[in-house]
Amino acid sequence: MDHHYKIFKPYGYLSQFIINGKKKNSKKLLGELGDFPEGTMSIGRLDEASEGLLLLTTDGKISYLINSSKIDKEYYAQVDGDITETALEALKQGVEIGINGKKYITKPCPAFKLNTIPNFPERGKKLRDDRHGPTSWVSITLNEGKFRQVRKMTAAVGFPTLRLVRVRVGDIHLNGLEPGESLPILDIKAELGLNT
Template sequence: MNYYFIIYKPYLVQSQFSQVDGKQTLSDFFDVPKDVYPVGRLDHDSEGLLILTNDKQLNHRLLHPANKHERKYWVQVDGAITVDAVEQLSRGVSITVDGKPYRTSPAHVELFKTEPIVPLRNPPIRFRKEIPAPWISIVLTEGKNRQVRKMTATVGFPTLRLIRYSIETLTIDGMQPGDLISLSKSTLYKKLFHE
C-alpha cells in the first residue's frame, strides 16, 4: 500500500528519519510507516513543504532532472534588496556546485509588497533595527545543493530564513511547523502533475 503525506519540516531538522550526529530528524516529529521516506530534501536550516511517501514512481517523477516542476520559496534576506538584484536572480546567476561554476536557470523572482504571514521561527532570526530584512519569492524548476542561499548571497543579500512554500500547486497554506497531512494519490498527483 502506498502512502502520501505532506509535512511542514521545522527549522533545524534533518530531512531524514535515521539519527545523525545528535541532530533532530523527521522521526522526532512524524510517526509514519517504516517504508515511508522524504522525496527530495530541505537543508537542516531550511523549513517548509516536504513530501513523504513510499511510492518510488513519484520519487522518480519529482526528482529526475528531465521532469521540471515549479518549487516556490519564500526567502527573507539581509538588507534592502534592490530591483537590480531581483532582476539578476530572475535572469540567472553564477554559483558554485560541487566545486564547479554553475549558471542558474531563469527564475521568477518577486519582492513581497507586504510581509508574508509565516509561523514564528524558534529561534527567531536576529533582529537588527537599522537593517531591513524583506521577503522575496523565488520560483525555481531546478534544485542544486543550497541553491537559493547561494543565489541570494551572489547578489549581495544573504538568506536569513528560507521556507519552501509550494511544489507546483501543493502548498503549506494553513500548516505550522511539525504538521502532517495525509493525502490520496489522486489528490497529490493532481496538484503536482495536473492529472
C-alpha cells in the first residue's frame, strides 16, 4: 500500500531524502522530520530558503500525475517594499524572467496583495526588521513550476521576495501545520480533485 503525506517544510531544509545516494551530509533533509516509509519522495520541490506545503508519496505514478497535471500552487511572498497595483498587474499578466540563461515570459496568473499579515510561525533565520523599510505580503498562484519562479517574478517587478511560503497545492492547504509537522493523506487523488 502506498503512503501520502503533507508536510510543512521548514526554512533551511532541502526537499529531498537523499543526496547523491547518501542519506546524510551537511544539508538538512526531509527524513529528519519524521519516520517516513522507505521510498518516500517529495512531489515537486521547494528550495532551501522556501517554506510551506510539500506533498510526499511512496507512489512515483502519483508524483508524475501531480507534476504533469498543472495543479495550482499558491504561494504567500513577503516582499521588500509596499507592492504597487502596477507591479501586481504585471505579475498577473506575466513577466520576463531568466530560466537557464534564456528569457521566459511567465503565464498569466492570479496575484493580489494580502490585507492582513499571515499568521506564520517565526522563521528560524531572522528576517530583516522594519527599520529597513516596509514590507508587504502578496499571494501568487501558479500552475507552472520554473526554478525559483516566484522569487524571480517579484524581483522582476521591483519587489524582491524576503520570505516565501507555499500555502496550497490544489485543494490541499497548509492549514495550521507547524514547521516540520506532517499529516497522512488517505486519498490524495480525491483531495487534489484528480478522481475525474
